[in-house]
Amino acid sequence: MQRTTEALTAPPLAISGLSVAYQKKPVLRNVSFQLPHGELVGVVGPNGAGKSTLIKAALGLIPKLAGEVQVFGAPSASQRKLIGYVPQRESVDWDFPTNALDVVMMGRYGHLGWFRRPGAKEKRLALECLAKVGMADYANRQISQLSGGQQQRVFLARALAQDARLYVMDEPFAGVDAATEKAIIGLLQELKREGKTVMVVHHDLATVKEYFDSVLLLNVEVQAFGKTAEVFTTANLAQTYGGRFAYLNQQDAEMNESGAASGIGRG
Amino acid sequence: MTDFWIILTGSLVATCCSILGCFLILRRMALIGDAISHSVLPGIVIAFMVSGSRDSFIMLLGASVLGLVTVFLIQLFQQSGVQSDASIGVVFTALFAVGVVLVSLNLRQVDLDLDCVLYGEIAHVHWNTWTLGGTDMGPKAVWLLGFTLLVIVTLVSLFYKQFKLCAFDPLLAAAVGIPVALFHYLLMGLVSMATVSSFESVGAILVVGMLIIPASAAYLLTDRLGLMIVISVAIGIASTVLGYAAAYVLDASIAGCMVCAAAVLFILAFLLSPTHGLVARKLWRRMNQQSL
Amino acid sequence: MESFWSMLTDPNAQWILLGCMLLGLCSGVIGCFAYLRKQSLMGDTLAHAALPGICIAFMLSGTKSIGLFLVGAGIAGLLATFGIGWITRYSRIKSDAAMGIVLSSFFGLGIVLLTQIQHSNYGNQSGLDKFLFGQAASMIGSDVTIMLIVSLVIVAACTLLFKEFKLLSFDPGFAKGLGFPIALLDQLLMFFIVVSVVIGIQAVGVVLVAALLITPAVSARYWTDRLGVMVLLSGLFGALSGVVGTWLSSTTVSLPTGPVSVLAQTLLFGLSLLLGPRRGLLAKRLTHRKAKLVLQEEQRMRATVSGKGGVDA
Numbered sequence: 001m002q003r004t005t006e007a008l009t010a011p012p013l014a015i016s017g018l019s020v021a022y023q024k025k026p027v028l029r030n031v032s033f034q035l036p037h038g039e040l041v042g043v044v045g046p047n048g049a050g051k052s053t054l055i056k057a058a059l060g061l062i063p064k065l066a067g068e069v070q071v072f073g074a075p076s077a078s079q080r081k082l083i084g085y086v087p088q089r090e091s092v093d094w095d096f097p098t099n100a101l102d103v104v105m106m107g108r109y110g111h112l113g114w115f116r117r118p119g120a121k122e123k124r125l126a127l128e129c130l131a132k133v134g135m136a137d138y139a140n141r142q143i144s145q146l147s148g149g150q151q152q153r154v155f156l157a158r159a160l161a162q163d164a165r166l167y168v169m170d171e172p173f174a175g176v177d178a179a180t181e182k183a184i185i186g187l188l189q190e191l192k193r194e195g196k197t198v199m200v201v202h203h204d205l206a207t208v209k210e211y212f213d214s215v216l217l218l219n220v221e222v223q224a225f226g227k228t229a230e231v232f233t234t235a236n237l238a239q240t241y242g243g244r245f246a247y248l249n250q251q252d253a254e255m256n257e258s259g260a261a262s263g264i265g266r267g
Numbered sequence: 268m269t270d271f272w273i274i275l276t277g278s279l280v281a282t283c284c285s286i287l288g289c290f291l292i293l294r295r296m297a298l299i300g301d302a303i304s305h306s307v308l309p310g311i312v313i314a315f316m317v318s319g320s321r322d323s324f325i326m327l328l329g330a331s332v333l334g335l336v337t338v339f340l341i342q343l344f345q346q347s348g349v350q351s352d353a354s355i356g357v358v359f360t361a362l363f364a365v366g367v368v369l370v371s372l373n374l375r376q377v378d379l380d381l382d383c384v385l386y387g388e389i390a391h392v393h394w395n396t397w398t399l400g401g402t403d404m405g406p407k408a409v410w411l412l413g414f415t416l417l418v419i420v421t422l423v424s425l426f427y428k429q430f431k432l433c434a435f436d437p438l439l440a441a442a443v444g445i446p447v448a449l450f451h452y453l454l455m456g457l458v459s460m461a462t463v464s465s466f467e468s469v470g471a472i473l474v475v476g477m478l479i480i481p482a483s484a485a486y487l488l489t490d491r492l493g494l495m496i497v498i499s500v501a502i503g504i505a506s507t508v509l510g511y512a513a514a515y516v517l518d519a520s521i522a523g524c525m526v527c528a529a530a531v532l533f534i535l536a537f538l539l540s541p542t543h544g545l546v547a548r549k550l551w552r553r554m555n556q557q558s559l
Numbered sequence: 560m561e562s563f564w565s566m567l568t569d570p571n572a573q574w575i576l577l578g579c580m581l582l583g584l585c586s587g588v589i590g591c592f593a594y595l596r597k598q599s600l601m602g603d604t605l606a607h608a609a610l611p612g613i614c615i616a617f618m619l620s621g622t623k624s625i626g627l628f629l630v631g632a633g634i635a636g637l638l639a640t641f642g643i644g645w646i647t648r649y650s651r652i653k654s655d656a657a658m659g660i661v662l663s664s665f666f667g668l669g670i671v672l673l674t675q676i677q678h679s680n681y682g683n684q685s686g687l688d689k690f691l692f693g694q695a696a697s698m699i700g701s702d703v704t705i706m707l708i709v710s711l712v713i714v715a716a717c718t719l720l721f722k723e724f725k726l727l728s729f730d731p732g733f734a735k736g737l738g739f740p741i742a743l744l745d746q747l748l749m750f751f752i753v754v755s756v757v758i759g760i761q762a763v764g765v766v767l768v769a770a771l772l773i774t775p776a777v778s779a780r781y782w783t784d785r786l787g788v789m790v791l792l793s794g795l796f797g798a799l800s801g802v803v804g805t806w807l808s809s810t811t812v813s814l815p816t817g818p819v820s821v822l823a824q825t826l827l828f829g830l831s832l833l834l835g836p837r838r839g840l841l842a843k844r845l846t847h848r849k850a851k852l853v854l855q856e857e858q859r860m861r862a863t864v865s866g867k868g869g870v871d872a
Contacts, residue, residue, distance in 0.1 A: 017858075019854055021847070021850045021851075021854075025850070026850060026854065029854070029857075030854075030857075030858065030861075056438075059441075059442045061438065061441050061442060065850070065851055065854060066851070066854060066855075077444070080442065080443055080444040081443075081444075083442065085438070085439055085442040085443075087436065087438045087439060087442075091436070091438055092435055092436045093293070093295075093435070095651045096293060096434070096435045096492075097293075097486065097489060097490050097491055097492045097494075097495050098431075098435065098490070098491065098492055099490065099491070102491075103435075106428075106431075106432050106435070106436070106439065109428050109429070109432050109440075109443055109445065110443025110444055110445070112428065114426075115425060117427070117428060118428065142490035144651075158439075162443070292652075292653070292655075292656040295653050295655050295656075296655070297653075297655045297656040297658070297659040298600055298655045298658060298659055300659070301603075301659055301662070305766055344832070347832065347838070347840060347843070348838050349777055349780075350594065350597055350599065350777075352597065352598075352599045352600040352655070353594055353599040353600075353773050353776070353777050354777075355600065356599050356600050356602075356603060356769050356770065356772075356773035356774070357770070357773055357774050357777055357825070357828055360766065360767050360769055360770030360773070360774065360821055360825075361770070361774075361821065361822065361825040361828075363766050363767060363818075364767055364770070364817075364818035364819075364821040364822050364825070365818075365822065367764075367767075367815060367817075367818040368814065368815065368818045368819065368822065371813050371814060371815050371818075372811075372813065372814065472607075472663055472666045472667065472670070473663075473667070475659060475662070475663045476663030476664065476666075476667055478659070479656055479659035479660055479663060480659075480660050480663060480664065482656075483652050483656050483657075483659075483660055486651070486652065486656075487650055487651070487652070514671075517671070517675070518674075518675075518678055519671040519672075519674040519675055519678070520670045520671055520673070520674040522667070522670065523667045523668070523669070523670030523671040523673075523674065524667075524671055525667070526663055526664060526666070526667025526668075526670075527664065527667045527668055527671060529664075529667075530660070530663075530664035530667065530668075533660060533664075537646065537649075537650055543650055543651060545649050545650070548649070
């Protein structure tokens with residue numbers, strides 16, 4: 001588990017020339033970027049832009065057509081304990097016979113190795129993580145009896161239990177209530193304070209500026225990547241979203257009116 | 268003594284199958300269990316033709332290999348775009364057909380009764396005993412099933428957390444470095460083993476019933492995986508005992524009665540489970556309506 | 560080839576040939592809709608569920624008549640589909656497990672009834688168990704006549720109701736909105752599946768009858784994206800394998816017709832899997848390689864462009 005500090009100075013996630021194709025058309029083409037240390041990074045793009053694919057490829061869960069993925073200077077397969085992963089909520093069966101605490105303990109399975117079983121230490125840690133997302137009272141609740149937002153928080157607690165240095169989250173804000181959204185963003189801020197890097201696939205353009213330090217605009221290829229203030233511009237968004245941008249312009253006008261759009265208007 | 272051996276054999280089958288069944292239904296692979304139980308036939312026949320005897324672990328091996336081939340082919344076809352249940356159907360019917368043809372072509376050499384493959388003959392279990400150094404060690408089927416159960420219990424308890432995570436969230440399992448494919452094939456290999464060792468005594472259909480029915484009933488009775496496995500085993504054994512009693516009274520197929528007993532227990536769980544049962548749900552709804 | 564002609568002149572073999580061909584045709588046609596409704600294994604479930612129905616029909620009537628068996632199996636099949644519906648609707652059990660539960664429970668019950676029949680003195684019981692494993696060779700003229708009628712009815716109904724079934728398979732909600740009696744059509748389709756399963760059981764047996772419904776439909780899907788063509792191809796594949804199966808099994812003693820037909824279908828499936836024009840493995844391998852080449856080409860172009868840019872700057 002111990003890594004040399006030298007390895008940890010390498011970028012948390014460095015992707016170069018990544019291409020992925022399920023069928024004829026590439027889902028990702030020639031994607032290259034490096035995540036900076038200790039930032040919250042949003043990944044934004046239209047449906048079918050390859051956001052989830054990017055995450056799966058970064059974790060080494062799907063085969064690549066070409067390119068290289070490095071996590072803290074080494075292939076992701078050898079750095080699994082440094083990565084915390086929050087899959088989309090719909091990807092699991094919430095009827096599974098297990099409770100919230102147990103799901104959070106699953107975050108420790110990677111650290112336990114082949115034969116060790118989760119014990120008192122793991123349980124204590126899992127309870128702490130549940131408390132951090134405000135779900136301590138629900139530890140023994142069967143997971144199908146949780147609301148969508150509560151399920152999402154359990155998933156986040158599980159990622160916390162992984163005690164990683166790089167967090168990768170696939171749409172954690174999708175379909176959650178306002179309280180959960182607040183809890184999640186508080187948690188992201190705390191992770192950032194602890195010097196961890198978080199990459200979040202995000203859908204709601206209205207909150208990007210508020211939530212993220214950097215942003216990656218993706219539509220099969222990287223459209224723009226950099227500090228949110230510099231990159232999250234009307235022109236870049238128009239380029240990323242193509243023809244579907246009418247409604248965004250409207251939003252942009254509102255933003256200009258409120259004077260909040262410092263970086264917009266350069267394009 | 269006969270009764271004892273039959274009930275013991277049935278209980279061993281039920282235990283092996285109910286443990287594995289829990290993972291199968293949670294992974295939505297109940298019908299893959301069905302497919303494996305049919306498609307091991309050619310494996311048994313080939314192993315029999317090669318080894319020339321029906322009492323060997325070679326048969327177990329041959330059939331387990333065929334079980335894995337089944338799973339592999341099903342996945343291959345799924346990945347190439349065939350719907351999952353259709354690819355299951357294509358694979359197991361094809362392999363079963365190969366098995367039937369092999370049996371028919373070698374009818375004289377192969378002393379396998381096709382009826383027995385489907386219905387099993389648990390009543391004859393105690394005739395086929397294992398003698399070691401002159402002492403009668405009891406029925407061979409019991410030893411084979413005992414060995415299988417030992418392997419299943421050892422592997423499932425050693426790798427409980429892996430099996431659980433692979434069933435609940437395979438994506439996370441892969442992300443934390445658990446070899447998901449390995450555990451998938453391990454589970455399938457165990458299912459094939461359980462199927463084959465149960466084959467002669469109870470037949471393909473009882474295996475399917477024991478794989479799916481007790482686990483499904485247990486799924487309705489608890490919200491914890493560990494407990495679900497225990498309840499599933501208990502239901503499996505209970506249906507063995509009840510089924511044998513029913514078969515004795517009715518003078519009917521023992522294997523068939525055991526499956527029917529399991530089905531009755533399932534219906535009870537379906538109706539009366541305190542948390543997920545039909546009656547409890549109706550009552551809750553009525554109470555909610557009244558409180559409104 | 561000689562054996563093929565000699566088979567054609569043998570009146571007994573003619574019946575069997577005709578029966579297997581018709582069976583393949585109608586199962587292939589109806590199987591397409593089952594496949595598109597994502598109910599391929601329904602055929603398997605219904606085949607197993609038919610057993611208690613057949614046994615009860617035999618116990619009540621005391622005769623082995625395919626017509627009565629159809630009625631019994633039809634009722635049992637209907638109960639089985641209701642059972643699956645209830646289990647999935649009123650509990651958290653998923654449809655695959657529900658099918659497994661119903662399949663094995665009904666078959667278990669069927670075996671119990673079968674042993675009851677064997678142990679009591681129903682005179683004409685011999686061969687009832689053979690019926691379950693399938694013995695195409697035992698088919699006689701009257702069986703084939705019933706097969707002929709049933710297949711014609713099914714094929715005709717599928718032709719007449721083609722657009723309704725198409726809509727039902729593709730978008731039942733929309734069909735309901737258009738005012739089609741969806742529940743009725745669904746039941747009708749299920750009824751056709753039951754019927755083709757029951758007539759199929761006699762030829763190929765309980766286990767393999769699922770293949771008649773599934774395999775031709777899956778194979779046909781590889782060759783076309785149009786439902787009409789798919790149904791046609793699937794029926795053709797089914798009929799062809801029926802003929803090949805009968806022919807091959809007539810050349811060798813003790814080679815059973817049913818399993819050989821199923822293997823013929825599997826062979827067709829294998830060919831389709833490999834050679835299908837767009838979905839086949841070969842075609843896919845080619846497009847994958849092409850995608851990789853295009854990508855490499857693009858990257859080379861980009862490299863030269865940016866290289867030039869660097870020089871210019």
